[in-house]
Amino acid sequence: MTEPRFCYVVLCHTRADAVARLVRRIRQLSPDAAVLVRYSSAAALDRAMLEEAGATVLVSDIPTWWGDWSLVDAELECYAAALRLFDPDYVVLVSGQDYPIADLAAWERRVAQRGADAMLALHDPDPVTVDNTWRIVRGPALPRPLHRAAVAVAWRITLAARGRLYLNDSPKRADHRWWIGVPRRGERRLVRKASQWKVLSRHAVEVLLQHYRQDPQERAFFASCKVPDELYVASTLTAAGVDVAEAPTTFTHFPEDGSSPEWLTPQHVREAREAGPPFARKLHPDAGPEVLAALDEAARR
Numbered sequence: 001m002t003e004p005r006f007c008y009v010v011l012c013h014t015r016a017d018a019v020a021r022l023v024r025r026i027r028q029l030s031p032d033a034a035v036l037v038r039y040s041s042a043a044a045l046d047r048a049m050l051e052e053a054g055a056t057v058l059v060s061d062i063p064t065w066w067g068d069w070s071l072v073d074a075e076l077e078c079y080a081a082a083l084r085l086f087d088p089d090y091v092v093l094v095s096g097q098d099y100p101i102a103d104l105a106a107w108e109r110r111v112a113q114r115g116a117d118a119m120l121a122l123h124d125p126d127p128v129t130v131d132n133t134w135r136i137v138r139g140p141a142l143p144r145p146l147h148r149a150a151v152a153v154a155w156r157i158t159l160a161a162r163g164r165l166y167l168n169d170s171p172k173r174a175d176h177r178w179w180i181g182v183p184r185r186g187e188r189r190l191v192r193k194a195s196q197w198k199v200l201s202r203h204a205v206e207v208l209l210q211h212y213r214q215d216p217q218e219r220a221f222f223a224s225c226k227v228p229d230e231l232y233v234a235s236t237l238t239a240a241g242v243d244v245a246e247a248p249t250t251f252t253h254f255p256e257d258g259s260s261p262e263w264l265t266p267q268h269v270r271e272a273r274e275a276g277p278p279f280a281r282k283l284h285p286d287a288g289p290e291v292l293a294a295l296d297e298a299a300r301r
Helices: 016-029 047-053 070-086 104-114 144-161 202-214 216-223 232-239 266-275 289-300
Strands: 006-011 034-040 056-060 090-095 118-120 132-138 166-169 177-183 198-201 244-246
Touching: 006 016, 006 070, 016 034, 016 047, 016 104, 034 070, 047 056, 056 070, 070 090, 070 202, 070 232, 090 104, 090 202, 118 232, 144 166, 198 202, 202 232, 216 232, 232 244, 266 289
Parallel strands: 006 034, 006 090, 034 056, 118 244
Antiparallel strands: 090 198, 118 198, 132 177, 166 177
């Protein structure tokens, strides 16, 4: 019986040297795996460095923005490329800021033995993100004090509207975008939420690609939700009857008052190893030797 073929898809917006470090470590821990690195064509890219590390590079013309449908387009583009280039049994989607904390070859065997078609970190969706139709507008770049004032005004308008209108600023201040939500009319769908980082079998990927290409109404519904990249895959696979298992791919440590994961520390790595996922993030591009040593030690256990 042949071993299952895995492809690790890395979505990147960070420095190529940090991504090359990740690629080398994946190849060390799973020498037979393929690694597909996706970069935007607008990004600075040292392609030779990544290929030398053992990656196949996908330079994409899809510009991506946090929280909108572009991330779904980019993800599905990667899956189609992975099937075309490598014909894998499983695809693992990770961030360029992830790093392995498990013996990947042994973990791959456990995934194949488990037999699930999708391994997702599932969460309960916020009804506000689904029960309203959202659109994104780009505002002007505002000085920080003026931006804080605009957020306060938007919050007061939202409270006064009592569910008839939502005005939300982007948590990524640098992109100057605002979300406008109004109550959804018409069709409702079953919605499940999951982290973007996941494991999918070839069957699950084929189901996704078929729906993506042939169901424009489904695409339009999820494109009008808030943060659709956390909704589309889990919802589509569940509705299609694909076997979905609860199993996170990556560990992150969030501060109590923050929406972005903290940079990994040795203590975070220990917590990640106890939690069980095969990857942890976010690893700083210039992570120190103590953190890297803790990560490598975790993968040896």
